[in-house]
Amino acid sequence: MKKDLSVIILSYNTKDLTLQCVSQLQQALSKSSLQAEIIIVDNNSKDGSSDVLKKMSDNSNIKIIHNAGNSGYGKANNQGLALSEGRYVLYLNSDVLISGESFFDTLIGEMDSHSLYGALTVRVQLSSGGIDPASHRGFPTVWRSFCYYAGLEKLTAKIPLINRLFGGYHLTYLSQSTKHQIDSPTGAFFLVRKDILDTLEGFDEDFFMYGEDIDLAFRIKRLGYAIIYDPTYTVLHLKNQSGIKIKDDITVQKKTRKYFYESMAIFYKKHYEKNYPQLISTLVYAVINQKKTSL
C-alpha cells in the first residue's frame, strides 16, 4: 500500500460545492506530510459537474469515476474504495468544507497510535453553528428511536441522568466538547481504517441512501473497535444543499423521505429484529410504513 490516506467524495449535482470542497481539501492536504489521494465518484450529475471534474483530473492525486446512472450512495463509495490505496479512508461529503489549519497529520497520528480506534469523526458543524446531530449518534434501538420521535430526547436533553435514559438516539448526555466514544458518526466525515473496510467490504449496498453509515459503524463496533468523536477539529457541513433544489421539488422530497424510512426498516431487519419479540417488530414496521407514506 503506497498511500496514507484516500479521501472518497460522492458527487451528485453539487458542481459549485464539490469544487469548493475539493479545493479546500487539496489545500489542507498539501500542508500535511501525508501521502494522500482524492477519489471522486460522480453519479451522472446533470448540472455540468462532469466538466468541472474533468479539469480536476489533471491533478496527479485526484482520481475520477464517472457513472452512467445514480446507483446510490453506498455503491458509489464502494467503487471509490476499490480504487483506494491509502491505509485510511475518509468518506467526505461534497458539501463539507475543511478550512483553517490542516489537521490531517494529527488525526492520522491519533489513529496510528491507537490500534483500537476503528473509525473517527471530528466536530461536524452546521452553518447555524451547532453540531450536525447526525455526527454524534447512538445506535437506533427501538427504545432510543421511540424517545427521539416522541420528543422525549429533546425535552430531557439538559437534565442530567434523565438524559441518559431518554437521549440515547443522539447521545445527548455526552458533552460535545470532549473526546469520547460514540456509536456512529455521519458519512459526511467518516475516517476508517482501510483493513477493516476491506474485510467488511465497505458499505452495504442494500441501502440506497441514509442509514448506510450507521450500518457500517455498527459492523465496525461489533468487531470490537471503538469509534471516536474528537471535537478538537471542526469541519463545516452545508447540509441539505445537494439534490436538485430540494426545497422546491415535492417529488424529490418524497423520494428522499421514502429512502430514509426504507433504510430504517432495512437496519432494523438486519441487526435488531432477532432481538425483539414478533409483536414489537410488527409494530416497528407499521410505524415506519406509516411515516413513509404520510407525506
Place this chain on the structure above:
Amino acid sequence: MKHIGIDARLLFQTGVGTYLQNLLHYLPLYASQGVTFTFYCLPSDAPFIQKEVPNGRIRTTTALWHSWKEQADFLRCINRDNLDLMHFTYFGHPVLYRRKYISTIHDVTPLLFKTGKASTKNPFIYWTKHIIFSLVLRNQVEQSKAIITPTNTVKEQLALVYGSSIENKITPIYEGVSYRLLSGEGGKNTIEKPYLLYVGNFYPHKNVEFLIRAFAKSKSHYSLVLAGPHDYFLKRILISLSNEEKKDIIIKDRQSLSELVTLYKHADALIHPSISEGFGLPIVEAMYFGLPIIASHIPVFQELIGASYYSFDPFEESSVIQAIHKFKDEKEKRTPILRQEFTFTDMVKKTMDLYLQHV
C-alpha cells in the same frame, strides 16, 4: 530482603493457567537476589509449585476466585505475610487489601459480553453478579500500582473504560508458547483428510457454532478439527447442529500435549472465529508451528498477526466462506512469522523488572 506474593490459585485453569505455569517455570531464571516469593495456591497444586520453584514459600488456600471466601479468608491469608508487593494474576482480588499490589488483567471480555459460565445463569443472578464484578474490577484497576495486560489492545480497552489517566500504569507484556508445548514431541497423524484446526474452549464468545455452520456451507475439501474440552458448551453446540453440518467435524477432546503437538504439526491452517480475546495463545502457537491462520478481524488478532493472515468478519457467514476459499486457492499461502517478543521467557523477564520497580 523484599517479599513478593503471587496469586497462583488459577494454576490449572485454561488460558490463565498457561500464563501462571510459565511465570513459575521461568521465575527462577530471572529471580534476583534480595527477593523472596510466596505462592498462594489450592492445596492440590502445591506439589507442582514445589517442583517449579524449590526456593519459594507456599501457602495453600481453599478460597476460590470470585467468591465471598476470597474477600475474607484469602484476605487474612495474604495480610498475615506483610508482603512488600502482591501480584494478583487475574481479575478478582480481596477489595479490602491495603498493601501495595500489581495486577494482570488478561481480558475485558467479561465486561463486554455475557459469556462463559455466566451465560448459563438466569438474568437476575447474572446481572447482580455482573454489577459486583464490575465494581470489584474498578477497585482493582484504580488501586493497583501497576497493571499488566497481554496486549496493547487490552491496555487501550481499559483506558477507554476507566479513563486515559490510568494509561501510564499499564504495561502490555506479550505471552508466548508454553514450555510444555515446546518440549512436546508429537506423534503420527491419524486424520485422513487435510484439516483446519480450532484450538480453545467453546464459550459463546468463541463463536464456534457460527464457524461450524459457515464451514459446512463452504464445501471446501477440508475437515474441521475442534480441539477443546467436551463440556456443556460443546454439547450445546452439537445439539443445535444438523447431521449435514456436523459431517466434516472431528472433535478431539482431552488431548494430551503430545496429541496437541501432532494436531498442530499436521494441520493445513489454524482457524479462529472468536469475537473477543485478550490475547490468543493458539494464534501464537500456530505461528510457532508455521501454520497459516484464518481468523476474525478483531483488534487483538490484528495486533498479534498484522496483515499476514486470512481475516474475516466473524458475524458474516459469507465472509468466513470467502476467507476459507481464498486460503485454499492461494498458491503461496500467507504464513505469519513468530515475533521475537512472543516468548514466555521474555514475559517473565519483563514481569520481574516490573516487580523490582514497584517492590
